[in-house]
Amino acid sequence: MIIERLRAGWVELRRYPSALMGLGIIAGLLMLALYTVIAIPYPQALEAWRGGEAWRMHPVNAEPLWLDRLKGGDAPSTLIIEHDAEEVEETMFTGGRRLRIPLAFDFGYADFPGEMNLFLRAEDHAEAPFARLSWLTPDGRDISLGGHRLQPRHRVSISQDRELTRRLGGLAPHIGLFADPASDAVPEVLPGRYRLVLDVVVFDEQADIDATLVVYGRVHGIAGTDHQRRELSLALMWGTPVALAFGLIAAVGTTLTTLVIAAMGVWYRGWVDALIQRLTEVNMILPLLPILVMVGTLYSTSIWLMLGVVVVLGIFSAGIKTYRAMLLPIREAPYIEAARAYGASDMRIVLRYMIPRILPVLIPTFVTLIPTFVFLEASLAVLGLGDPVLPTWGKVLNDAQTQSALYNGYTYWVVAPALLLMLTGLGFAMLGFAMDRVFNPRLRNL
Amino acid sequence: MIDSATSAGRRVPLLEVDDLHTWFELRQWGFRRVGTVHAVDGVSLALAHGEAVAFVGESGCGKSSLARTLLGLHRPTQGEVRFDGQALAGLGKADMKAYRAKVGYVQQDPFGALPPFLDVRRILAEPLIVHGVTDRTERERRIRAVLEEVRLGPVDEVLGKFPHMLSGGQQQRVVIARALVLEPVMIIADEPVSMLDASVRVEILDLLRRIQSERELTLVFITHDLSTVRHYAERIFVMYAGRVVESAPVDELLDHPQHPYTLALLSALSDPDADNALRLREVPGGEPPSLIHPPSGCRFHPRCPQAMAGLCDRDEPIEFTPRPGHVSACWLYQ
Ligand SMILES: Nc1ncnc2c1ncn2[C@@H]1O[C@H](COP(=O)(O)OP(=O)(O)OP(=O)(O)O)[C@@H](O)[C@H]1O
Ligand code: SF4
Ligand SMILES: [Mg+2]
Numbered sequence: 001m002i003i004e005r006l007r008a009g010w011v012e013l014r015r016y017p018s019a020l021m022g023l024g025i026i027a028g029l030l031m032l033a034l035y036t037v038i039a040i041p042y043p044q045a046l047e048a049w050r051g052g053e054a055w056r057m058h059p060v061n062a063e064p065l066w067l068d069r070l071k072g073g074d075a076p077s078t079l080i081i082e083h084d085a086e087e088v089e090e091t092m093f094t095g096g097r098r099l100r101i102p103l104a105f106d107f108g109y110a111d112f113p114g115e116m117n118l119f120l121r122a123e124d125h126a127e128a129p130f131a132r133l134s135w136l137t138p139d140g141r142d143i144s145l146g147g148h149r150l151q152p153r154h155r156v157s158i159s160q161d162r163e164l165t166r167r168l169g170g171l172a173p174h175i176g177l178f179a180d181p182a183s184d185a186v187p188e189v190l191p192g193r194y195r196l197v198l199d200v201v202v203f204d205e206q207a208d209i210d211a212t213l214v215v216y217g218r219v220h221g222i223a224g225t226d227h228q229r230r231e232l233s234l235a236l237m238w239g240t241p242v243a244l245a246f247g248l249i250a251a252v253g254t255t256l257t258t259l260v261i262a263a264m265g266v267w268y269r270g271w272v273d274a275l276i277q278r279l280t281e282v283n284m285i286l287p288l289l290p291i292l293v294m295v296g297t298l299y300s301t302s303i304w305l306m307l308g309v310v311v312v313l314g315i316f317s318a319g320i321k322t323y324r325a326m327l328l329p330i331r332e333a334p335y336i337e338a339a340r341a342y343g344a345s346d347m348r349i350v351l352r353y354m355i356p357r358i359l360p361v362l363i364p365t366f367v368t369l370i371p372t373f374v375f376l377e378a379s380l381a382v383l384g385l386g387d388p389v390l391p392t393w394g395k396v397l398n399d400a401q402t403q404s405a406l407y408n409g410y411t412y413w414v415v416a417p418a419l420l421l422m423l424t425g426l427g428f429a430m431l432g433f434a435m436d437r438v439f440n441p442r443l444r445n446l
Numbered sequence: 447m448i449d450s451a452t453s454a455g456r457r458v459p460l461l462e463v464d465d466l467h468t469w470f471e472l473r474q475w476g477f478r479r480v481g482t483v484h485a486v487d488g489v490s491l492a493l494a495h496g497e498a499v500a501f502v503g504e505s506g507c508g509k510s511s512l513a514r515t516l517l518g519l520h521r522p523t524q525g526e527v528r529f530d531g532q533a534l535a536g537l538g539k540a541d542m543k544a545y546r547a548k549v550g551y552v553q554q555d556p557f558g559a560l561p562p563f564l565d566v567r568r569i570l571a572e573p574l575i576v577h578g579v580t581d582r583t584e585r586e587r588r589i590r591a592v593l594e595e596v597r598l599g600p601v602d603e604v605l606g607k608f609p610h611m612l613s614g615g616q617q618q619r620v621v622i623a624r625a626l627v628l629e630p631v632m633i634i635a636d637e638p639v640s641m642l643d644a645s646v647r648v649e650i651l652d653l654l655r656r657i658q659s660e661r662e663l664t665l666v667f668i669t670h671d672l673s674t675v676r677h678y679a680e681r682i683f684v685m686y687a688g689r690v691v692e693s694a695p696v697d698e699l700l701d702h703p704q705h706p707y708t709l710a711l712l713s714a715l716s717d718p719d720a721d722n723a724l725r726l727r728e729v730p731g732g733e734p735p736s737l738i739h740p741p742s743g744c745r746f747h748p749r750c751p752q753a754m755a756g757l758c759d760r761d762e763p764i765e766f767t768p769r770p771g772h773v774s775a776c777w778l779y780q
Binding site: 333334335337338339340341342343344345348353356357 | 514517518519542543546547549551553554555558559560561562563572573576577621624628
């Protein structure tokens with residue numbers, strides 16, 4: 001039956017390189033989607049995309065690593081220097097201890113880091129400990145980074161230290177601290193081993209101090225990071241199953257409901273048909289996007305609600321007119337009359353004898369319909385009506401837009417999601433057009 | 447043989463048609479009535495169990511409309527169809543479905559009559575599925591049996607074929623098999639061979655005739671072709687403009703036609719031009735009657751060479767019996 005027709009179609013389809021390429025792209029996207037949902041479980045992805053403390057060790061607005069290297073750069077990656085208990089020197093005094101914690105690392109990049117933070121933990125201390133920080137450069141200079149009374153969870157934003165900036169001659173600390181004093185106007189990196197030494201006075205016999213220095217890079221991973229330090233790869237990856245699912249469900253939902261309703265109208269004729277026609281005409285002049293914007297603004301931007309609205313508004317879409325025109329002659333086919341004569345029910349005739357007849361013709365339209373819904377979802381997100389919690393391509397674009405990514409030179413932030421959207425469109429369009437030629441023989445000679 | 451006594455005892459007709467009218471409203475833009483087609487306009491008849499009858503008449507005289515009304519595909523405008531004493535109009539949903547299983551339908555265009563996207567196995571399984579034969583092996587057994595019966599083989603090969611892979615004759619055998627698969631008691635065949643190659647027509651007609659006699663089916667056989675009707679039917683009904691104008695056993699009617707319309711048909715049949723001889727369409731002279739505004743009185747009067755002014759154009763002829771078993775609706779026999 002239809003399977004047979006599809007099999008024959010497939011054999012013919014394989015002769016179209018564009019179809020194979022489209023299939024390849026779609027297969028790639030599907031694999032990415034599958035990998036994503038397995039590797040990063042949904043709740044974990046939502047949790048992570050909410051942002052916050054979990055990302056504090058990631059750089060802000062870092063470029064993808066490969067992109068920098070491709071451009072011949074040598075921007076640093078993020079260095080995380082944990083304190084090593086072995087190296088801590090400890091001296092006791094009455095009522096407390098004196099700790100000397102060295103945090104040493106080698107820095108050999110040609111480019112300066114993007115930022116520098118020191119994270120300290122001083123939990124369970126009876127009285128807040130006091131820490132004095134000093135910065136030792138490879139050439140033996142000792143620069144004081146000031147003293148801090150430590151909270152249980154303490155962050156020293158070294159690169160925000162204005163006083164230090166002034167002392168470094170106007171250079172931001174994460175540049176000034178790494179600059180070669182010999183370099184003139186344009187600061188250059190002094191490569192070598194750097195040391196941040198913490199001299200801590202602890203007013204407690206046992207309680208410990210935990211120190212982590214983060215020298216943020218300017219590049220990160222394969223997709224870079226956004227203004228909230230989140231890895232863009234998370235949204236780009238999770239955007240794939242979301243986009244495919246949205247596109248597929250919306251396309252299936254609208255096509256099937258439209259088809260069944262068109263077939264009902266054709267079969268029952270009379271007022272049923274007339275009602276469907278009128279509803280379609282009314283629906284055709286209702287603009288989809290503004291309605292979605294309205295629902296999103298006034299109600300909720302949940303992706304499921306949007307999907308529901310898209311499908312509901314799609315039920316009485318213009319497709320009904322096309323399907324109706326295709327189904328009308330089928331209604332009069334002798335085999336339909338034969339089916340009535342042997343007692344087939346109306347439902348059976350509509351679903352088993354009328355719809356399957358035009359299904360092969362619809363498959364290409366259906367395939368090309370998928371990306372239009374993917375784009376619709378992305379457009380909504382760009383308009384700020386994306387799902388509030390889901391990481392999607394559209395949300396990435398929306399963030400990039402609100403953060404003026406292009407103006408700030410974060411091209412990768414816009415290009416990656418746009419490329420994925422284009423790839424999706426391309427894959428389905430190439431397959432759909434090739435299918436159209438195979439399944440709609442009238443087009444074959446065009 | 448015990449049967450014959452009972453069946454002789456219940457000489458109740460299988461199918462009775464009483465003053466049947468099937469009219470179609472012609473509408474403009476879906477609602478404005480612009481006329482009524484009187485496709486079937488007062489037909490009464492009775493068919494016995496196991497009887498093979500033929501309906502003949504010009505194109506558009508309402509033969510297919512009558513067939514469809516008998517099948518329950520059109521709702522009669524007036525009058526009723528009784529099957530085994532039961533009026534179709536009074537049947538509930540379930541009884542109507544049961545009736546559909548008892549009456550098989552063979553259409554004119556075998557290719558159009560088969561869903562192009564189903565293979566033969568599925569096509570023949572459909573009626574069984576519709577009528578609740580859920581057991582797959584049972585269905586397969588019945589499908590194979592019926593294919594054997596219509597001599598369509600090799601069965602294994604044919605089962606997987608799609609309609610377009612079959613010749614016209616083979617397609618019509620599938621159509622016949624589908625009509626038979628529910629074990630009907632009556633078959634309605636609407637010009638079953640008119641769209642087939644001349645070479646396979648006789649085969650298909652022989653097949654129908656054989657199955658009819660083997661299964662003791664009632665066969666309603668609609669045809670244009672008077673030349674072959676003698677071999678495939680026992681009784682003939684001649685239709686004109688939605689009515690039956692003459693009916694009689696085959697030999698009686700063909701050998702002693704009474705109605706002027708039948709006479710005209712048969713004289714056209716003896717036309718020396720062989721092509722014309724087998725077809726009724728070109729027969730007799732004059733305009734075919736309008737079914738929207740049927741002629742007054744005898745509907746044949748505008749074309750009848752023996753029309754009697756003042757009678758035929760005013761009063762509709764009632765049925766007369768000019769010869770035993772021979773009914774003719776013509777004022778000549780009053
Ligand atoms: N569903 C319908 N709606 C309106 N008019 C119809 C319908 N079916 C048939 N008719 C009309 O009724 C008349 C009789 O048609 P019908 O098909 O019964 O004739 P027929 O004797 O079978 O002709 P043919 O030999 O050409 O098959 C025709 O004028 C036809 O146009
Ligand atoms: S009734 Fe009159 S018009 Fe009609 S067939 Fe007979 S003779 Fe002709
Ligand atoms: Mg007909």
